[in-house]
Amino acid sequence: MIVTKDTKLHDVVIAEPAVIAVLSRFGITLGIGDNTVRHICLERGINDTFFVAVLNAFINRDYAGCDAFAACKPLAADFLKRTADYYSRFLIPNVEQHFNLLIRRNTAVNSNLELMHNFFGEVKSDIAATVCAVGDRPTPCCAVEEKLGDLISMFVIHLSGNYDVNLCQAVLFAIIGLKKDISLYNRICSSLG
Amino acid sequence: MGNVNIAIVTPCTITFLGLKSLLCDLPSVSAGHIADASSLADGFDLYVVDAALCLSHIDFFLPRRSKTLVISAEPLSESSFAFVCTKWDVERIGECLIDFVDAQRSAAAPQSELSQREIEVLTLVASGKINKEIADALQISINTVLTHRKNISAKLGIKSVSGLSVYAMMNGYLLRS
Numbered sequence: 603m604i605v606t607k608d609t610k611l612h613d614v615v616i617a618e619p620a621v622i623a624v625l626s627r628f629g630i631t632l633g634i635g636d637n638t639v640r641h642i643c644l645e646r647g648i649n650d651t652f653f654v655a656v657l658n659a660f661i662n663r664d665y666a667g668c669d670a671f672a673a674c675k676p677l678a679a680d681f682l683k684r685t686a687d688y689y690s691r692f693l694i695p696n697v698e699q700h701f702n703l704l705i706r707r708n709t710a711v712n713s714n715l716e717l718m719h720n721f722f723g724e725v726k727s728d729i730a731a732t733v734c735a736v737g738d739r740p741t742p743c744c745a746v747e748e749k750l751g752d753l754i755s756m757f758v759i760h761l762s763g764n765y766d767v768n769l770c771q772a773v774l775f776a777i778i779g780l781k782k783d784i785s786l787y788n789r790i791c792s793s794l795g
Numbered sequence: 796m797g798n799v800n801i802a803i804v805t806p807c808t809i810t811f812l813g814l815k816s817l818l819c820d821l822p823s824v825s826a827g828h829i830a831d832a833s834s835l836a837d838g839f840d841l842y843v844v845d846a847a848l849c850l851s852h853i854d855f856f857l858p859r860r861s862k863t864l865v866i867s868a869e870p871l872s873e874s875s876f877a878f879v880c881t882k883w884d885v886e887r888i889g890e891c892l893i894d895f896v897d898a899q900r901s902a903a904a905p906q907s908e909l910s911q912r913e914i915e916v917l918t919l920v921a922s923g924k925i926n927k928e929i930a931d932a933l934q935i936s937i938n939t940v941l942t943h944r945k946n947i948s949a950k951l952g953i954k955s956v957s958g959l960s961v962y963a964m965m966n967g968y969l970l971r972s
Contacts, residue, residue, distance in 0.1 A: 714965045721961045745955065752958030759952050760965065 607640040668793040697776040704769040742788040750781035802839040877938040898942040916943040921963035
């Protein structure tokens with residue numbers, strides 16, 4: 603879907619629930635009511651042009667309006683800082699928590715899960731060294747996006763042995779969400795030059 | 796790709812006969828001779844071409860470089876084309892042709908499992924070897940290594956070196972550290 607200023611925000615969330623993670627960086631949480639993007643942005647003092655560009659870039663990988671980020675450079679830089687903070691406080695602990703539980707609940711021997719968990723540990727370190735450590739000079743971290751893609755393939759294509767199906771899906775969804783977010787982060791960084 | 800139909804593009808009949816005898820030792824491979832490059836056409840799965848003819852018909856071969864093997868007197872280390880060197884011994888030329896055909900077969904069948912050669916490349920990548928070291932270890936060109944790596948990533952859905960290492964450990968190709 604393409605979001606405009608006249609789109610009802612709840613329609614965006616219902617069509618693309620993963621966007622909730624992005625909204626929270628603008629201080630918007632569930633219970634958003636029945637208002638348009640324009641109305642909600644006005645009410646909360648959010649730049650609606652930047653907001654619409656972020657939502658569209660998150661939802662559509664090929665969104666062509668990323669030049670809006672360069673036009674709102676201070677806003678974009680601030681959003682990237684909040685994004686880095688969001689990764690270390692919520693998204694990464696979310697994956698980690700589910701992953702740990704998956705491994706603990708796994709009574710059968712499945713050392714592939716351990717290997718994949720170690721690989722996620724490497725991704726975590728990469729995020730800490732790139733996204734979370736750059737401060738005022740954010741740079742794209744394509745290697746992290748690539749490794750998260752690899753991890754998703756390991757779950758979807760190559761996973762074997764016994765495991766808790768529900769927890770495994772929870773880990774996978776958390777990783778997919780993180781990858782999608784990192785992809786947004788990278789595109790905003792790239793458009794800032 | 797079932798039967799692989801290869802065009803050997805060279806004005807030299809002896810070169811054609813030599814390459815044909817090596818290629819036709821491979822299963823499901825047939826080779827035809829194109830002595831006059833002006834009659835080049837699609838319809839072949841692969842092209843093995845004399846270096847001078849490749850250069851004079853670069854407009855034809857450049858878009859088909861992943862399907863082209865250049866016959867060269869010297870190693871083409873800076874070229875984006877895979878090559879076979881006329882100075883190599885018969886065994887190495889044979890290995891190079893096997894790799895070239897194998898790599899193209901794998902590319903045409905992305906759903907199949909890794910070939911033996913791809914497992915060898917994967918194991919070397921996973922153990923931290925760079926492309927040049929892999930090429931030297933397996934006695935193949937760097938371009939062939941790159942083709943194998945591309946095929947491996949396409950089959951596994953895994954692109955990063957550390958991701959490939961994890962996959963290699965998961966499948967026992969590499970010892971777990």
